[in-house]
Amino acid sequence: MKPFLILSLCLMLTAAKAQLTLSGTITDKNNEPLIGANIYLQDTYDGATAALDGTFRFETYEQGKQVLVASFMGYETLELELHLTEDQILNLELTEAFNAMEAVTISAGAFEASDKKKVTVLKSLDIATTAGATADITGALNTLPGTQTVGESGRLFVRGGTANETRVFVDGMEAAGYYDARASNMPTRSRFSPFLFKGTFFSTGGYSAEYGQAMSxxxxxxxxxxxxxxxxxxxxxxxxVDAGLTKVAEDKSMYLKACYINLAPYNELISQRVSWDHSPESWDTNFAYKQKLSNGGHVKALMTGSGGHSAFTRPTVTTPSGEEEIDLRNTNLFATTHASLPVGEEDALFVGISGSYNVNDLHYNGVNINTPTVHGHAKARYTAQFGAKTSLNSGVELSYQQFHETVEVDSFDMAKDFAAYVPAAYSELDHYVSERLMVRAGLRYSHHSLLQTQSLSPRLSVAYKLTELAQVSLASGVFRQAPEWTYLKHSQKLEEEQATHYILNFQRAEGQQIFRSEVYLKSYDQLITFEDVSNPHSIKNSGKGYAYGLDLFWRDRGGIENLDYWVSYSWMKSERKYLDFEDWASPGFASAHNLSAVIKRFFPAIRSQMGITYSFTSGRPYENPNLDGFMESKTPAYHDLSFNIAYLPTPNVILYASATNLLGADQVFSYQYGPQRDELGRYPEEAVRLPAKRFIFIGCFITLGAAENQLEKI
Incomplete structure (x- = not known):
């Protein structure tokens, strides 16, 4: 009798709890049915799977407040709160889930060389293996569009900007003194070996608000x-000779390198256009420390030191004696360290500091010029993540520069010096509206203590993914920097120079192939002008300028087996009314057309690689006082065909050889003129050329103790 009463009670309770029906459709934002989507009540077994037309139907005895869950692979899970009292018909729409790996990225003005990026334009190793670059970071970057070949300088000239308009940062910290010291019309090189770095980010414009004091x-x-x-x-x-030691212990490693260079034997073998009194001689050392932290962060430090000496005499029409006697000594020290620390599950904190000391001791035709400079940079950056689609990068920094110059002529001494602090703060928001659309907006504030100026510099970038392979990007911003020390040492009553960038980029990447095209407009304001650079009252910020052009880039690393090649082309129109220019004119470093073609062929069977680089630059303008007009003459076009070869005779030895200007082209970069007319009433003229027609390099590189395949290094 008792079991019968219990069973009757259960039947009565079940009858009292009525069965409800939930039905409807589930689609995406385009109203396409999501076949196989799961729809169920949270914490129950009641649910269904969507049919071919996206419809679903299931019954439940649950009542009152419930949560309906709808999920489908590749879409964000939907949780809908319901109050169940009767049957319901629901029309559900799921939003495509955000995938950071597949999302669009800002590509306007940006070339990234990183072994970990899905789409790369140049890998880090390309810097060391590009023919003609001679393992120089700047040399390899000069094969990219947007750069101009200025062979007598060796520096980066980007989109109508001077070399001083490019700033270099190591791990986010400023690396002042990036180039080694050379006399005028002698090409310089980077002080840093490309093998110190895992990746390179080179921006030709429109870059992040995190970086300042750079106009180009x-x-x-x-x-x-x-x-x-x-x-x-x-x-x-x-x-x-060069020697490097890497020591690894658990989650940290140390690296120590020393190098000694002496070009005296080389200059004896290769014909030179100058008479070397002391062939270039230099030394440099590197020390690097890295440590992984238990919390997922890391600490890094890099210290470098270098010194050099060169002295030569060369004939010239620019001095009364008919020659230049130059003796240059240089010492440079650089150090940077930073810590990158996770905060919570997604945020990150970066704290870093860098400093450099550089002194040039120049003796020029009886004039002694000693120039020590000190640079310092400290930065703190916090990156906050707000879900998968939004992040905020904010930071504060302080830069310091101290300059001193002493000029000695016979018994007369003259000294000039200044010091400047530049505190700055910035904030930059990245937001993915969807996987296809990204917006980056930033603002940078800075104050210059010497100039007593304050500025706000806005930056904006937008990227839209057209297809799975192609995207377009827009970038714009205001970029400022203080005048060069050449002018600040004479007058501090100046303002920051300014450039405004407008960039439109198209990029298509498929597998190992990438194509980029970019058009840009750059407008300059508040450039330095003067009538007499030594007269402080004549130096002003009344100059203007512009540059606009087209950049094209194509690279194929897999279309033809064992062949890697890229082609870049730039067309540019640039004019300025600055310095002591009489009128608007193209500056002497600007060329209308630049073309580079780089080919690398791998031969796995004989463990070798061969490379060829061809570079072309159209004639550059120069001022010829023997002709009417201003800056209307053009140099001959520049041609260079360079070659390199690397061979691996054993697993730990690489033999390498390279040569520039194989065809022996007469490379003229500009012309110089004497200060007085000759007997024919003309100013005497001379061409600006490199000290030698070509550069040849041979090396043997040995690695001991490493198990990796050294073939990958070539």
Whole structure:
């Protein structure tokens, strides 16, 4: 009797709890049915799977407040709160889930060389293996569109900007003194070896609000992480010797390198256009420390030191004596360290500091000029993540520059100096409206203590993904920097110079192939002008300028087996009314057409690689006082065909050889004129050329203790 009463009670309760029906459709935003989507009540077994037309139907005894869950792979899960009292018909729409790996990225003005990026324009190793670059970071970047070949300088000239308009950062910290010291019309090189870095970010404009004091370009070099294994590297070169030691212990590694270069034997073998009293001689050392932290962060430090000496005499029409006697000594020290720390699950904190000391001691035709400079940079950056689609990058920084110059002529001494602090703050928001649309908006504030100026510089970038392979990007912003020390040492009653960028970029990447096209407009304001540079009252910020053009880039790393090649082309129109220019004119470093073609062929069977680089630059303007007009003459077009070859005779030895200007082209970069007319009433003329017609390099590189395949290094 008792079991019968219990059963009757259960039947009565079940009858009292009525069965409800939930039905409807589930689609995406385009009203396409999501076949197989799961729809169910949270914390129950009641649910259904969507049919071919996206419809679903299921019954439940649940009542009152409930949560309906709808999920489908590749879409964001929908949770809908319901109050169940009767049957319901629902029309559900799911939003495509955000996938950061597939999302659009800002590509306007940006070239990234990183082994970890899905789409890369140049890998880090390309810097070392590009023919004609001679393992120089700047040399490799000069094969990219947007740069101009200024062979007598060796520096980066970007989109109508001077070399001074590009700033270099190592791990986000300023690296002042990036180039080594050379006399005028002698090409310089980067002080840093490309093998110190895992990645390179080169922006030809429109870059992040994080970086300031650069009107044209930012070059960001990111150092290697903790090394995988200990090893000893030895290099025997036609120019000198090099040794590096890497020591690994658990989650940290140390790297120490020393190098000595002496071009005296080389200059004896290769015909030179100058008479070397002391062939270029230099030394440099590097020390790097990296450590992974238990919380997922890391600490890095890099210290470099270098010194050099060169002295030569060369004939010239620019001096009364008919020659130049130049003796240059240089010492440079650089150090940077930073810590990158996770905060919570998604945020990150970066704290870093860098400093450099550089002194040039120049003796020029009896005039002695000693120039020590000190630079310092400190930065704190916090990156906050707000879900998968939004992040905020904010930071504060302080830059310091101290300059001193002493000029000695016979018994007369003259000294000039100044010091400047530049505090700055910035904030930049990245927001993905969808996987296809991204917006980046930033604002930078800075104050210059010497000039007593304050400025706000807005930056804006937008990227839209047209297809799975193609995207377009827009970038615009205001970029400012203080005048060069050449002018600040005479007058501090100046303002910051300014450039405004407008960039439109198209990029298509498929597998190992990438095509980029970019049009741009750059407007200059408040450029330096003067009548007499030594007269402080004549130096003003009344100059203007512009540059606009088209950049094209194509690279194929997989279309033809064992062949890697890229082609870049730039067309540019640039004029300025600045310095002591009489009228608007193209500056002497600006060329209308620049073309580079780089080819690398791998031969796995014989463990070798061969490379060829062809570079072309149309004639550059120069001022010829023997002709009417201003800056209307043009140099001959520049041609260079360079070659390199690398061979791996054993697993730990690389033999390498390279040569520039194989065809022996007469490379003229400009013309100089004497200060007085000759007997024919003309100003005497001379061409500006390199000290030698070509540069040849041979080296043997040995690695001991490393297990990796050294073939990958070539």
């Amino acid at each position: 370009s930012a070059l960001i070099l990111n150092t290697l992480d903790v090394a995988p294994q200990s090893k000893l590297e030895l290099s025997f070169m036609s120019l000198g």
